[in-house]
Amino acid sequence: MSDILSTVQFDSEGFMTNAKAWTPEIGKAIAAREGMELTDRHWVVINYARSEFDSKGQPPTLRAITKNTDVGTKEIYALFPGGPAKMAAKVAGLGKPTGCI
Amino acid sequence: MANDEKQPRKLCLIASKGSLDMAYPPLILANSARMSGIEAHIFFTFWGLDLITKKKMNRLNVATVGNPSMHPWFHIPTWLGSIPGMSAAASWMMRKEIDKLDFPPVGEFIEMLMDAGTHLYGCKMSMDMMKLTKADLVDGAEVLGAMEFIEISEGAQIIFV
Numbered sequence: 665m666s667d668i669l670s671t672v673q674f675d676s677e678g679f680m681t682n683a684k685a686w687t688p689e690i691g692k693a694i695a696a697r698e699g700m701e702l703t704d705r706h707w708v709v710i711n712y713a714r715s716e717f718d719s720k721g722q723p724p725t726l727r728a729i730t731k732n733t734d735v736g737t738k739e740i741y742a743l744f745p746g747g748p749a750k751m752a753a754k755v756a757g758l759g760k761p762t763g764c765i
Numbered sequence: 766m767a768n769d770e771k772q773p774r775k776l777c778l779i780a781s782k783g784s785l786d787m788a789y790p791p792l793i794l795a796n797s798a799r800m801s802g803i804e805a806h807i808f809f810t811f812w813g814l815d816l817i818t819k820k821k822m823n824r825l826n827v828a829t830v831g832n833p834s835m836h837p838w839f840h841i842p843t844w845l846g847s848i849p850g851m852s853a854a855a856s857w858m859m860r861k862e863i864d865k866l867d868f869p870p871v872g873e874f875i876e877m878l879m880d881a882g883t884h885l886y887g888c889k890m891s892m893d894m895m896k897l898t899k900a901d902l903v904d905g906a907e908v909l910g911a912m913e914f915i916e917i918s919e920g921a922q923i924i925f926v
Binding site for chain 1: 803866
């Protein structure tokens with residue numbers, strides 16, 4: 665499990681330093697390290713965050729995720745315990761989120 | 766990480782203002798805490814109660830009288846602020862700006878905070894004074910005395926707005 669992560673660079677808080685190096689397999693391994701098993705619903709969030717990052721160069725805010733996917737606020741908090749903004753960005757290989765909403 | 770192995774962080778906010786501009790700081794801070802996995806509680810007291818009062822939460826206004834910040838932002842000389850309709854116009858402008866930043870209106874923000882697991886309390890004494898009951902508050906908000914809030918805030922970081 666951790667083999668794949670040994671080739672990936674992280675900052676001191678566990679966020680990938682190079683978002684472009686991310687693959688879905690790395691995402692799964694990061695989730696496992698954080699104690700999460702990814703379901704289809706997690707992937708709705710992750711795929712949206714990745715596609716926003718690819719097109720806009722920065723990760724979406726949590727509000728943008730809940731507004732533009734069918735994953736609502738309650739569900740995203742249940743999917744990513746320990747803070748959905750941070751955890752979703754971590755698993756999606758994006759940097760630490762800075763949005764206020 | 767600085768806070769590892771310590772008590773989990775906990776944030777308690779006291780919202781005491783009911784104007785549109787001052788409604789947002791406690792809501793944004795509580796939401797930021799929840800997004801980072803930090804427990805959050807908000808105690809709404811005095812005019813802050815308007816933020817969780819069903820009839821008022823979506824009708825908050827900015828004061829144009831006695832608000833020196835209005836001058837540079839909206840270019841409204843203070844003496845003009847007392848003209849009828851000025852506060853409504855300024856509030857309309859501010860709602861537009863808030864929407865541009867993708868912040869929800871107060872009612873929707875409160876709902877989002879509850880979905881995110883934030884605990885909301887109406888101050889019992891202020892409610893008695895304003896003749897409000899639990900039924901006047903948004904569903905899910907609790908009624909609490911100040912002493913009970915002090916108990917809840919044990920070990921928390923407290924911010925007064």
